[in-house]
Amino acid sequence: MGNPKGRKQVKVVVLMGGWSAEREVSLVTGKGVAEACERLGHETVALDMDRNVATRLAELKPDVVFNALHGTPGEDGSVQGMLDLMGIRYTHSGLATSVIAIDKQLSKQALVPHGIRMPGGHVVKSESLYLGDPLPRPYVLKPVNEGSSVGVAIVTAQGNYGDPIGRDVAGPWQEFDELLAEPFIRGRELTTAVLGDRALAVTELKPKSGFYDYDSKYTDGLTEHICPANIPEAIAQACLDMALKAHRVLGCKGTSRSDFRWDDEKGVEGLYLLEVNTQPGMTPLSLVPEQARHIGMGYDELVGAILEDAR
Template sequence: MSDFLDRKLHIAVLMGGWANEREVSLMSGEGVAKALEERGHRVTRIDMDRQVAARIAEAAPDVVFNALHGVPGEDGTVQGMLDLMGVPYTHSGVATSVIAIDKELTKQALVPHGVPMPGGRIVRSTDLFERDPMPRPYVLKPVNEGSSVGVAIVTDESNFGNPIARGSIGPWQQFEQLLAEPYIRGRELTSAVIDTPDGPRALGVTELVIESGFYDYEHKYTDGVTTHVCPADVPERIARLCEKYAIDSHRILGCRGTSRTDYRWDDELGEDGLFVLETNTQPGMTPLSLVPEQAKQNGVEYGELVEMIVAAALRDHGANSAKDSRGMGNG
């Protein structure tokens, strides 16, 4: 799987920003920056602010490693800016980022191609105070946030009220619209994909074992509250399906560099109980993150993984530049 860069580069690591996931982004970015420096590259760290374009232009890097999480670093905004500047950058481009961060658009893209996802619909938060959008238990989540930010599971036993009380604490206080989905009992699984010169490859399957609650933001980024079982102790057929759906999602959405697809699996239903929840176009690169963990299981150390992501960005930029040059004719 080795995909080493053949020269030393000046790489700007873009991190931080003002999203809910700022602190996680700073951890991801610092880990990436240190790994690149250890491998001989020159690194400029950029904590994103409103002057980010000027700061990138001043640094004049060979490539930007986008270690941002959430909006605006993961939703196509930063990607569009870098495209206009003509600066190569890691991870997915504008169109993919716009679609993948929006859970409803992701369903519209993946389900027609045979990727199983839970049903659901967009609801106005104020309507929740009048009636449930579907039978309980169900899940409410923001349409375009990452890292399970603002997710609530509404059950008959929940303390939100029935119907949900206006004063109860939940995502309805922060977001005007939410995605409502049926709750899927069972197990949390995830599978990462990495781009190689020969195409995308799945890195395996991890199960997230949680003593209580669900795999929310706190469980993802708090040491000791979630156990990672890697590789997951699941039937071979389920593991292969997870890897297939991860690669299918990566390709259909047009992801680049790396992605991570998350699942719920109702093990009482076998293959029919496996559902894709979302595909993350910029998964975390912290010490607790799942992509580096799965890569290591495949013999790929953290520094090599980071270089593979940079190499994918440069390959894609080179291909697009060649395409643009061929398209410039008289007209």
């Protein structure tokens, strides 16, 4: 395909893969983005990131890097800092925003003073969980700086983790030295994508079983997406407003996705922002392309808009 709409052809390196817990999803995101860049007429190189990434980028001399990495070190400011030092333009958020957004505790400190409702809670040493609960049950334990619901555990009175949690029971406490403990918010899972300066839509996520964990996000058929969500207009508008405000307060660029829990017995007061993802997935099951389609924007146009923002 040629160069649509007269856009200037550029050399794009799609940076993907890496070594985070989200490597496989990043490879799928990167493949889709690279194919879209080629259809848009750009000279495109798909690069599976390894420890020699700086050398490879120096050799390739891209006009722009499409950052298709998920998790650390591609989403936590590390890669952003490297690209800043190399003077290479890149998609999505910059160094400072990435550092804050991937850290759930830092995000709270940045967003709550601006009137964005988020769950309470605090960081605990994993070792302390074997002695007693940090919060009344039910509560949620999650890594402070991982995305895609990696390592999330819901501790309930009737659960199988033990009381207190057993040292030998599988869970994030075996993988991480520290965890964020938050009150569990009953209700419904909602998410809103922001592109540029526009909140796109609200999607409700209905996992077929359990909660919206890593497998539910990336395994076809495990979660039903309802877009637009069948929720009251006031709740939908609150999601759009909070997602856009969080995007702006954190200084996000390109696209972001805000995830919510809504206790539907409490109206707007039951809506909580859980986290802001600064590099949302672009796989066939991903939510940002789905919401873009809802507003009439195809996948290639979405990729082109993110690239244009970076340039």
